[in-house]
Every structure is written in structure tokens, then in C-alpha cells.
Amino acid sequence: MRSSTASKPEGGRLFALSVALVFALAAVSLFVGKYPLTISGILTEGVEQRVFLRMRLPRMLVGLFGGFALGAAGYVFQTVFKNPLAAPDMIGVTSGASVGAAAAILFASSALVVTVSAFVGAVAALLLTAAISSLIPHKDRAGVVLAGVAVHAIAQTAIVVLKLEADPERELASIEYWMMGGLNGVSPKSLSALLPVAAVGSIVCLLFFRQILLLAMDDTESRMLGVPVEKMRWFLLLVASLMVASVISVTGLISFVSLLGAHLARMIIRRDSRVTLAQSGLCGAVLLLLGDMLARTVGTSELPVSIFTSLIGAPFLVYLLIGRKRHV
Secondary structure, eight states, X not given: OHHHHHHHHHHHHHHHHHHHHHHHHHHHHTTOSSSOOOHHHHHSTTHHHHHIIIIIHHHHHIIIIIHHHHHHHHHHHHHHTTOTTOOTTTXXXXXXXXXXXXXXHXXXXXXXXXXXXXXXXXXXXXXXXXXXXXXXXXXXXXXXXXXXXXXXXXXXXXXXXXXXXXXXXXXXXXXXXXXXXXXXXXXHHHHHXXXXXXXXXXXXXXXXXXHHHHHTSOHHHHHHTTOOHHHHHHHHHHHHHHHHHHHHHHHOOOOSHHXXXXXXXXXXXXXXSHHHHHHHXXXXXXXXXXXXXXXXXXXXXXXXXXXXXHHHHHHHHHHHHHHHHHTO
């Protein structure tokens, strides 16, 4: 009890530090890039002000709110599915959104249609993962991840088919560019598709946090406590899927932010509370903002953000798998 009580103020201090770190990274990201900006130049009408308003500011906002949405969604997926590996990347949701976005690029190319198609693809992948996992005999917590691997493989096949149908000079290049993931294509118009969904989705998750925690219990116990288990589970998963889809429809495919954000938050706070959910979002924002700044500065040309998130996420996933094996 003494260590648990002591961890609360420590978690609170780390949460405050996370908030400060997010805002510091957001401010620094406004001045990072090949084109140098100064505060005086931003305040004066000219090229620097246009670069700031049309490129750097929207890019920072997408990194901030998009990263927060991915981290918070990862926490919802892991808690509701009762599986520490059940992030959108791991259970096929991100791959499904990729199929939807690629199809929209091929047949419509409208930004709104890309967003809607990404959401439809994410929800379809979620439903297919749930359906496959329900058919697996001798169910355990790994069932949803195994089903997600199968859905990911199906989605990758669909993407290959779409690429074969695409015009090599137009649609194919757009699909490949989108699949690499990055914030360099962000514009002020991108914010209209992402910010409302990210903000409303995060607020909904915070408001329904009690239900999220109860869904992590045994279904029978949750029903006894008055939770409509199936309806609430699918409602929360749909909200989280919409958050993920709204982000990657703007940024393209970015891996491991959801998985890492939720796990880092639990390591920092060490208990499940609304603060942990918010911390998951903050960790996601840190990862995406930092990854974007590295993508702009490391190479002579801009690199995909997923390179940097995967460099952290892939070893961390191996660590989780080894740790899980030891506890079996």
C-alpha cells in the first residue's frame, strides 16, 4: 500500500512533465525544417509567415492532436480487448484503413472520400478480426492478435491488387507515398478532417472511461455492474477506430505510435485512471512530434516518420512478446 500511495504523486509529476514536454516539442517543431524561420519573420507578412501558416503550424497541430488520438486509441484497444498487444497496428485496423484510403485514391482522390474510406476500411477490418477471433477454439488473449495478423495479410493482398490497377504515373505514386507515412503533405485543409474527430473521440473516451475499465473485467462481472457489454464494447472500438482512421487518412501509414503510447503511459502512471488515458495520448503526441522532427532533419531529404517510430516500436514489441512468454 505504501508504494502504491507513493506512486500517485510521482505519476502526477511525470504527467505534468509530459504536458510540458509535449508543448516544448510542439513549439520547437514550428522552427525545425529546411527553410529557417524566425519569430520576427513570422510576425511580418512575407514568405516566412506563409510557410508558418500554411505548412509548419498545420503540421505541428497534426503531430500534436494526431499523436494524442493514436495514443489514446491504443489504450482503448488494449483495455477493451484485454490484451497488451491489441493496438490498431497489431489487429489489422490500420491495414484496413490503408486499403480504404488506397481505394479512395484510386477511384475518387477527394480528401473527404479518402477519410471516409479509411474509416470504413478500419471498421471492416475490426469486424473481420473480431469474427475470426470468435471462431478460434481454446480462446486466450492472443486470439485477437492472431486474427489481426490474418486480417493484415488479407489487407496487404488487397493493397497489392489496388496497386496493380493504379496508373503508374499518378495513382500508384500517390498510394506509395501515402503508405510511407509522413506529415510533409499536411495542409490547413487536413485539419478539418482530423481535429474535430480527434478532439471529440478523445473526449468521448474520457467520459466513458469507467465503462472502458469495466470492459477489462470478466464479461459476467461487467454485466452485473450494469454495463451493456456488447453494445459498449463496439461503441468504444468504433470511436477508437474513427480516431485512428482520421489520423492516418491525413498522415498516411504510421506504425507503433498507438502500441507504444499506451504502454509508456502505464509505465509512467502505474495505475489505470483517466490520467493514464490522457498520458497515453501525451506519449503518442511526443512520439509523433519527435518522429516528425527527426524525419525533417536526419537526411538530406525528408524521410518517412514510420522509420523512426518503428525503430523504437519493433524492439519494444519483441520485449513485450518475450515478457508475455515468461509469464505464461
